[in-house]
Amino acid sequence: MAIMRNSDIAISIKNLSKFYGSFQALKDISFDVERGSFFGFLGPNGAGKTTTINVLTGLSNYSSGSVDVFGFGVTSEYQKTRPLIGLCAQEFNFDPFLSLEQMLVYQAGYFGISEPQAKRRANELLDRFQLSEKKSVKYRALSGGMKKRLLLCRALIHDPEILILDEPTAGCDLELRFLIWDYLAELNKEGKTIFLTTHYMEEAEKLCKTIGIIHNGEIVQIGEKEKVMKEKTLQDVFLELTNYREKIC
Amino acid sequence: MLISNPTGILALIKREVMRFLSVATQTLFPPMISSILFICIFGLALGKRIDLSESGITYIAFIIPGLMTMNAITSSYENASSSLFISRWHNHIQEVLLSPLSYFEMVLGILVGSLVRSLLVVSGVLAISLTFNPMPIAHPFLMIYFMVIIPIIFSCAGMLAALWAEDFNMLTMWNTYLIMPLTFLGGVFHPIHLIPAQFRFFTKLNPMYYLVNGMRHSVIGVSDTQVMHSIAVSLALAIVMFLTTVYLFRIGYKLRT
Numbered sequence: 001m002a003i004m005r006n007s008d009i010a011i012s013i014k015n016l017s018k019f020y021g022s023f024q025a026l027k028d029i030s031f032d033v034e035r036g037s038f039f040g041f042l043g044p045n046g047a048g049k050t051t052t053i054n055v056l057t058g059l060s061n062y063s064s065g066s067v068d069v070f071g072f073g074v075t076s077e078y079q080k081t082r083p084l085i086g087l088c089a090q091e092f093n094f095d096p097f098l099s100l101e102q103m104l105v106y107q108a109g110y111f112g113i114s115e116p117q118a119k120r121r122a123n124e125l126l127d128r129f130q131l132s133e134k135k136s137v138k139y140r141a142l143s144g145g146m147k148k149r150l151l152l153c154r155a156l157i158h159d160p161e162i163l164i165l166d167e168p169t170a171g172c173d174l175e176l177r178f179l180i181w182d183y184l185a186e187l188n189k190e191g192k193t194i195f196l197t198t199h200y201m202e203e204a205e206k207l208c209k210t211i212g213i214i215h216n217g218e219i220v221q222i223g224e225k226e227k228v229m230k231e232k233t234l235q236d237v238f239l240e241l242t243n244y245r246e247k248i249c
Numbered sequence: 250m251l252i253s254n255p256t257g258i259l260a261l262i263k264r265e266v267m268r269f270l271s272v273a274t275q276t277l278f279p280p281m282i283s284s285i286l287f288i289c290i291f292g293l294a295l296g297k298r299i300d301l302s303e304s305g306i307t308y309i310a311f312i313i314p315g316l317m318t319m320n321a322i323t324s325s326y327e328n329a330s331s332s333l334f335i336s337r338w339h340n341h342i343q344e345v346l347l348s349p350l351s352y353f354e355m356v357l358g359i360l361v362g363s364l365v366r367s368l369l370v371v372s373g374v375l376a377i378s379l380t381f382n383p384m385p386i387a388h389p390f391l392m393i394y395f396m397v398i399i400p401i402i403f404s405c406a407g408m409l410a411a412l413w414a415e416d417f418n419m420l421t422m423w424n425t426y427l428i429m430p431l432t433f434l435g436g437v438f439h440p441i442h443l444i445p446a447q448f449r450f451f452t453k454l455n456p457m458y459y460l461v462n463g464m465r466h467s468v469i470g471v472s473d474t475q476v477m478h479s480i481a482v483s484l485a486l487a488i489v490m491f492l493t494t495v496y497l498f499r500i501g502y503k504l505r506t
Contacts, residue, residue: 020506054505054506057347058346058347058505059343059346059347059505059506060505060506061501061505061506078349079253079254079349079351080349082347082348082349083349085347087343087347089343091340093339093340093341093343093344094339094341095264095336095339095341095344096335096339096341097267097268097271097272098264098267102264102267103344105260106260106261106263106264106344107344107348108260109256109257109259109260109261109263110254110257110260110261110344110345110348110349110350111257111348111349112254112256112257112349113256114256154344
């Protein structure tokens with residue numbers, strides 16, 4: 001059972017700023033993500049999406065502001081926030097020495113899950129993502145789509161409350177994309193909070209309940225999907241708020 | 250509490266051990282083969298010309314603790330530095346950084362993995378050495394102390410190098426230009442009285458000198474230093490290196506952007 005201080009707000013970001021040297025990647029951004037929400041975090045390349053994710057997961061330090069996960073500070077109480085988050089990163093960053101099953105079992109172990117339980121959970125996930133036959137091989141033997149699925153398995157191995165997905169379907173074929181969409185929708189229905197970044201507007205439009213758009217390190221739009229779209233397509237809204245903005249500047 | 254996630258640490262240790270066992274031909278056996286060569290060439294061939302009869306020991310017995318120390322240093326350093334650096338290089342360090350392991354626990358996990366490798370290597374070197382030169386161990390508990398404390402120091406040194414290094418060239422630099430020369434100059438193969446008198450002062454500034462001689466005292470009961478000095482230097486080094494490594498993990502030095 002996950003421990004939470006605030007069970008309504010999954011993610012709370014207040015006045016968050018992040019500098020890389022003199023470059024300000026995040027400019028005083030603030031927003032909340034409610035528990036059980038399917039939140040789409042959109043923005044062009046370099047807008048600050050991955051930086052925000054890295055701050056949330058503790059992979060990046062931040063310059064000022066506060067970032068809470070279910071009421072716990074991600075820096076001061078990182079041992080409480082990390083079990084609540086599962087990250088499906090953009091890159092294939094797997095241990096080359098381990099088989100798929102070993103990798104998942106060790107990963108579960110880091111979260112305090114006993115080995116028998118970890119093995120059971122790993123096999124369930126490998127089965128769910130059609131990777132069971134490959135469980136004894138090392139990740140280099142997998143195709144691109146399989147590696148994407150493995151990223152998802154690893155993010156879910158400790159059954160986190162929040163699943164953060166950084167472009168999970170980039171480079172996937174249609175079949176895999178639909179498989180991932182169905183699984184994410186199912187997870188969200190079960191009550192998981194999902195924080196998704198994507199460049200596919202139809203993906204965000206189909207899956208997300210709330211949308212945030214970030215541009216040049218600033219939140220330019222946030223709210224329920226219908227209110228953000230205002231009878232337009234999400235793509236039109238996105239282009240208006242990002243590319244179009246740049247043109248007039 | 251210092252350890253809040255014992256299952257997590259155990260998983261990290263298992264992964265570390267699994268990593269070096271999966272490449273045992275590179276990690277476990279070469280030090281044993283090179284030790285046999287050192288014993289044959291220095292101990293059996295050249296050693297006959299070195300007279301240590303004043304101390305009542307043979308030259309081959311003299312170099313055995315030196316070889317144990319040298320292998321404890323290199324195996325623990327190489328294990329920790331390569332493990333952490335490769336995980337930074339492939340970025341699968343994120344698997345650990347995203348977990349609820351505390352920074353203390355992360356360092357401890359990597360350290361214990363290197364310690365296990367070092368203990369396997371040094372025990373192997375000792376076993377091989379004893380077949381060439383059977384002898385009783387003078388102070389077995391003290392030997393265990395040095396077999397543990399030396400890898401603690403150099404596992405941390407390996408982690409520090411792995412954090413600092415940006416490429417493989419930088420990673421090997423510390424070992425090539427600092428650790429190996431200091432180890433050899435620290436008395437692995439020679440007693441201090443064989444060094445010209447004007448250089449002995451510099452030898453005494455070398456921390457490896459205390460580690461080699463501490464191990465030598467524990468194994469053969471003879472050394473060039475007071476054993477308490479060796480214990481004090483090794484303990485102080487281990488504490489400083491460990492705390493520095495935990496601190497760098499905590500601030501995310503080259504681990505977090």
